[in-house]
Amino acid sequence: MSIDVPIERPIRTTLAGSESGAREARLGSVTGYCGSLRDLSAASGCGGPKDRDRCYTQASLCNSACALSLTSYIVDAAIVHHGPAGCAVTAMGVANSKDQLAGALGLDNSRSGYVCTDMGESDTVFGAVDTLRDVALETYRRYRPSAVFIGASCVSGVIGEDLDGVARDVAEEIGVPVAPIHCEGFKSKIWASGFDAAFHAILSHVVRPPERTRPVVNVINFFGSAREELTGIFAELGVEPLFVISNTSVEQLSRLSESVATVSTCGTLGSYLGSGLEERYGVPYVRSLQPYGIAGFTDWLLGLGRVLGKETEAQTILDRDRAACLPRIEEVIPKLRGLRAVVGMGPGYGFNTVRVLRELGIEIVHQAAWHYDRQYDDGRSPASFDVLADGAADYSFSVSDLQNQEIVNILRRTRPDIYFSRHPGSTVWAMKLGIPALCIVDEYHVLGYRGLLTFAYSVLDVVTNRSFTENLSRRVKLPYTDWWLDQNHDHFLAPETPGATTDEEELTGV
Ligand code: SF4
Known part of the structure; x- marks a missing residue:
């Protein structure tokens, strides 16, 4: 199998050093921002946004x-x-x-x-x-x-x-x-x-120089729950998936350099390893949307097909799934159209989820991302962000490192029909406020046409079966005072100070 994918931009992983370094210093990533998607896009094009510190913060993950x-x-x-x-x-x-x-x-x-x-x-x-x-x-x-x-x-x-x-x-x-x-x-x-x-x-x-090329595609993901489905799809493209890194052996990891391509199910997760394998060993990293919903699955599969020289086969898979699922997806869309949603997730999955929700006719009233990368390790901005920023509708956007006390303010102010998260500890706060919530724990929940169909009915179930959420909210006393709940969610963000350095900049000198 012949692979020829030129690397078009400077590559920026820090493989030569002993450590990868913080995203803040390496990629200009931030954890404090409040504005809109369009403003964020404009700031990103000018070397920003500048990170905003908090004068009050709750614990996050280390x-x-x-x-x-x-x-x-x-x-x-x-x-x-x-x-x-x-x-x-x-x-x-x-x-x-x-x-x-x-x-x-x-x-x-x-x-x-x-x-x-x-x-x-x-x-x-x-x-x-x-x-x-x-x-x-x-x-x-x-x-x-x-x-x-x-x-x-x-x-x-x-x-x-x-x-x-x-x-x-x-x-x-x-x-x-x-x-x-x-x-x-x-x-x-x-x-x-x-x-x-x-x-x-x-x-x-761990990874060793390749001894040969194998018809294997590295799939950078979390737990590989769609193992069976993707193995079947990849067989039609003449390759096998290797789901990394959970449940792999050191021997399998040592041969990541021998694969014909790398794909990822989350841009945030996949950036460093995908770019690193390409930079050091020439394994093409397929830069595409992630495979969620119609646009994502199409871009992801055709992108892989292009690298493998199997675009026709990829298109055949897409046509088949479309014929099997689209009519049933279209049946449910009228029941979801016009719902108002807030999304609170990591940026990689969050941008993809917003795009999927729009495919179902759901309006986004706010997106909270747990951080924001203005670029990945290849120097390009995330494809899933660009698609939204270039699209028609702007919406309110904030960045917080899972500061649930801010999510509560956002939810209370916007009163969406549904809240989408990937972390149960965040989901529960919406439910305590009486807002139906769906925690998308499984990374493959919205995989392709089939996933979109299942997901559409999951959303319909959540917004129509509200009794648990309503009962919970009636019986729960929130730990927040009225004063707190009346604040805007950016209340504890310090203003941007032109020329000021962040902690990370002081630490790293970058
Ligand atoms: S933040 Fe530091 S001290 Fe706390 S768990 Fe992480 S490594 Fe340990």
Whole structure:
């Protein structure tokens, strides 16, 4: 199979260095913004938007948790988290789901494990690299993993522990890859920086140069729930999907460089690994909308078909699905048309969801993104954002790192017919306000025509079966005062200060 995709723009991953760095510094990403989609687009075209700090913020997710939970799902890798025990709460979060997923797929993950060095007060004064080395060696002795990832924490980062040096020494001793993951929580307010840190470690220490090309397409996703459906679709294009990185082995990851293409189901998730594989090994990264709804699935599949030289086959799949599902989708659209929605999600999935909702005739009254990347690692702005910004209707837009206290203000002010989120902890606040909400947990819920049909009926179910939400809201006392609820959601955002530097800029000097 011949692949010829020129790289048209400068590539910007930081593969040559020891760490990927924070998105704020690398991509100009922000966590504080309040305005409209069009204004955001205009600001992005002029090197902005400028990040806005908050004078009040609730806890959000740390990028260390993001990086290490992602790598925890590799079936034969061990994680050594160099930090206080509290940081390793991530292990508890993934323990059940990783075993259940591996069990459902018949995979043996008994060589995976998550341990912590349990740094204490004296370690913060005297350092603990000897402990780290001992724990890494003991972890290898107990689990016999095919790779060990050493995860950083704020504490190990603040005192400047030499994770790279320990990783190098231990790798020499045990003979398997030992990869430091530089995911110190304080370095970025954007938890997606943790995806990049994990992928940087995999690209730098696990992926090997290709020995040959295989008819495999890397699918960068979270949990691969559409495994069966995509395997069937890809077979018609003459390739097999390799769903990364959950439920893969270190051996499979080491051969990502031998695949004929990479696609992703979330631009936020896929940017660093997709661009990195292209930059270092020439594996084409298909830059398209994500495969949700009609426009997304069409762009995604034709984009892959083009790279594989299988556009005709891709079009045949699209025509077949369209014929099977579109009439049934059109039956439900009149029941959804005119509904008013608020969307609160990460930017990658959120922009795609807004586009899908518009395909169903649903009006967007506000979108809250948990951060905003004005560009990805190839220097281009996200395709899913450009499509919306170039479209007809503008709407109110804000960026917050999952600040639910602001979401409550937005929901109370806009009173939408439905709230869409991907995080249950956010969804529940809409329901407490009496607003029906749909939590799109499964990343493939709206995959293609079939997914759009299922999704349309899910939305209809939620807006027509309101009794649970209404009962809940009648019985719940909100923890907010009337004063709070009367504020606009940007109340605690500091004004933009021209020329001011963000924390990250001060930290990194960028
Ligand atoms: S790495 Fe930092 S932000 Fe993350 S859990 Fe540990 S102390 Fe908290």
